[in-house]
Amino acid sequence: MKNQTNSDKVFNEILKPSDFEFNQTVAGVFDDMVSRSVPFYHEMQRMTAEIAATHAKENTKVYDLGCSTGTTMLMMDKMVTEGIPFVGIDESEEMIAKCREKLSNFSMRREVELMAADLAAHFKIDNASVVTMVLVLQFIRPLQRLNIVKNIFEGLNKDGVFILIEKILTEEKSFNREYIDYYYDFKRRNEYSELEISQKREALENVLIPYKTSENINLLREAGFKEVEVFFRWYNFTGIIAKNLNDTDR
Helix, strand or coil: CCCHHHCCCCCCCCCCCCCCCCCHHHHHHHHHHHHHHCCCHHHHHHHHHHHHHHHCCCCCEEEEECCCCCHHHHHHHHHCCCCCCEEEEECCHHHHHHHHHHHCCCCCCCCEEEEECCCCCCCCCCCEEEEEEECCHHHCCHHHHHHHHHHHHHHEEEEEEEEEEEEEECCCHHHHHHHHHHHHHHHHHCCCCHHHHHHHHHHHCCCCCCEEHHHHHHHHHHHCCCEEEEEEEECCEEEEEEECCCCCCC
């Protein structure tokens, strides 16, 4: 049985319409929310960690942008070579607090730096061999995305990789509604009510703005990435890996 104190009931009652926020209420139930709302969420995390473990290099850093409650870092900690430091960044102070609390319950095999920061600000990514963004870029305003991805590209060492997982739009519009219906069926199978599905959809309408896979790939290439490959797909969710082949002084 689920721990009821951590179960996602955010949209279980009729609420005044408002935009979705990563506030304290959401942070408290986030792990349950994503595991029931994102198909193959745990496999996404495992694949992200597996890829990160292959590409993470000693004497570099691994960044998790939009780290939320730290699930990606916990999974990577099991696979990435011991001692390679992690840097977790999230815009939400509440998420960072939850992440810090969660990680404190585990014996991490490395130094972990956590900070609350605006991902759209040009904060410095330094000496990175891996950068991850799991279901994060979709929440950032489209006009800001290229600058963020360029910042990631510039902060990666040669042969460093950017692991991006996003909710997406279909390339052909005729399939979009169909895939969305499959997605809502997935949420129903995970015991979300019609009210919860409807209210969350409305709350996310102006907050989560997905791109097509081709648009995300073009964004990565425009930022400077030469090698870009899809590694995961489920209807309207996609995982992409991009490699920095440039050898520049940092």
